[in-house]
Amino acid sequence: MSRRRRRGSSDIVGRPLKCIEKRTDDVFGAGWDEVACCIQPLSNVTVGSEGLTITVDLPLADEGEVAVKVCGKRSVEVYARTKHTVRFDDLGIKHRTGEFTCYRAMLDLPEAVDATKLTYEMKRGILEIRLPRSRQEPPR
Amino acid sequence: MEEDLEPVTVIERKDVPVGFTLVNGLPDVGLVGVLAVSHLVSSLDMEEVGSIESETFPPLVVLHKGLPRSPIRIFLKESIVAVVSETAVPSGTVYGLADAIVKWAGSKKAKMVISVGGMAVQNRQNVVKPKVFAALTDEKLIDLLGHSAEVLGEGYLVGPYALILKKCYDSRIDGVTLLAQSFYNYPDPEAAAAVLESLEEIAGIRVDVSELLQKGEEIRLKAKDIMRRTQEEMSKMSKSHEYEVPPLYR
Numbered sequence: 009m010s011r012r013r014r015r016g017s018s019d020i021v022g023r024p025l026k027c028i029e030k031r032t033d034d035v036f037g038a039g040w041d042e043v044a045c046c047i048q049p050l051s052n053v054t055v056g057s058e059g060l061t062i063t064v065d066l067p068l069a070d071e072g073e074v075a076v077k078v079c080g081k082r083s084v085e086v087y088a089r090t091k092h093t094v095r096f097d098d099l100g101i102k103h104r105t106g107e108f109t110c111y112r113a114m115l116d117l118p119e120a121v122d123a124t125k126l127t128y129e130m131k132r133g134i135l136e137i138r139l140p141r142s143r144q145e146p147p148r
Numbered sequence: 149m150e151e152d153l154e155p156v157t158v159i160e161r162k163d164v165p166v167g168f169t170l171v172n173g174l175p176d177v178g179l180v181g182v183l184a185v186s187h188l189v190s191s192l193d194m195e196e197v198g199s200i201e202s203e204t205f206p207p208l209v210v211l212h213k214g215l216p217r218s219p220i221r222i223f224l225k226e227s228i229v230a231v232v233s234e235t236a237v238p239s240g241t242v243y244g245l246a247d248a249i250v251k252w253a254g255s256k257k258a259k260m261v262i263s264v265g266g267m268a269v270q271n272r273q274n275v276v277k278p279k280v281f282a283a284l285t286d287e288k289l290i291d292l293l294g295h296s297a298e299v300l301g302e303g304y305l306v307g308p309y310a311l312i313l314k315k316c317y318d319s320r321i322d323g324v325t326l327l328a329q330s331f332y333n334y335p336d337p338e339a340a341a342a343v344l345e346s347l348e349e350i351a352g353i354r355v356d357v358s359e360l361l362q363k364g365e366e367i368r369l370k371a372k373d374i375m376r377r378t379q380e381e382m383s384k385m386s387k388s389h390e391y392e393v394p395p396l397y398r
Contacts, residue, residue, distance in 0.1 A: 039372060050334055050372050054270075063273070065334040067368035099370050131273040133365055134334070 042106035059140035078123035156202040156248035172263040173232040175378040178330030180266030183340035185232040194223035236377035239384035246311035263309040266330030278329035278342040285323040296349035335371035337364040
């Protein structure tokens with residue numbers, strides 16, 4: 009008798025959908041979300057002896073309108089408003105229409121962090137976030 | 149082994165006189181080379197005279213004013229020739245590209261081949277004025293640096309500039325690689341300005357960098373997509389090797 013689990017209808021529909029979702033992301037996922045008017049910034053996560061340092065490149069961001077939130081123990085959400093509306097037209101792109109007023113990124117972290125010790129600062133358009141490791145998880 | 153290299157061809161659409169100084173701006177750390185040489189091309193109002201083509205490059209053209217252009221183009225102004233790429237160079241084509249550039253430079257009796265780029269440093273955001281380092285094909289070139297750059301004594305270079313420098317050395321062509329302290333994976337116009345200032349002292353190529361600095365934020369935003377693709381290619385080339393300490397010296 010076969011012990012293979014039968015795939016439910018959600019599996020059958022869900023897998024191809026996920027695949028399509030990924031392909032759509034490949035095409036339109038270059039970091040300009042025209043629907044949400046958001047730009048996905050470049051970012052970098054470094055693991056150090058004290059914890060994690062995350063930098064996010066936020067050119068044209070309003071330094072007073074930056075928000076950082078730890079979501080669970082292994083991800084960080086970054087939001088920043090731009091100083092002014094950025095249009096594709098401003099960047100010389102004529103065939104796409106889009107206006108962008110903010111940056112938004114959800115960054116996965118390689119280690120669990122202590123959200124209560126979150127600190128961040130903007131330096132010349134670069135957001136630097138520091139997060140110590142969660143005490144429950146020893147360094148790897 | 150040269151027969152095994154993927155064919156890359158330099159196409160001259162207009163006559164390029166011999167004896168020029170060649171400046172390379174290929175996508176690399178912080179996109180320093182691309183930003184610097186693009187600024188050089190527009191500041192000096194250089195004329196497009198050719199391109200570098202290969203079937204191994206991605207099947208794309210760059211549209212400028214509605215016209216298709218090769219992503220790797222060659223520009224000329226008097227005795228200065230610039231090569232600049234507007235797309236990430238696929239890691240698999242780096243050997244062929246470096247070979248084609250150096251062979252062409254040799255055939256045109258280039259006076260010097262200068263590659264400009266970045267060298268990532270931690271805490272780049274705390275560096276106000278990026279330092280510039282130089283790798284050279286000949287000790288006699290050290291005098292040219294003056295105070296504009298410090299010789300890169302020991303270390304690794306990875307990527308197209310590493311191969312261009314080595315091939316220049318093998319072909320006895322004077323070669324200099326100028327690397328400004330920069331971000332690794334963020335476009336860095338300040339580093340591009342620093343490297344252009346060194347270029348002035350070394351090759352006498354004078355360019356006003358104020359626009360590059362004033363429009364820095366816009367440039368960073370505009371360049372973020374090519375930076376993302378370049379980062380993917382740098383990972384394939386083991387670019388992180390550049391930040392390791394070599395075990396031997398001399």
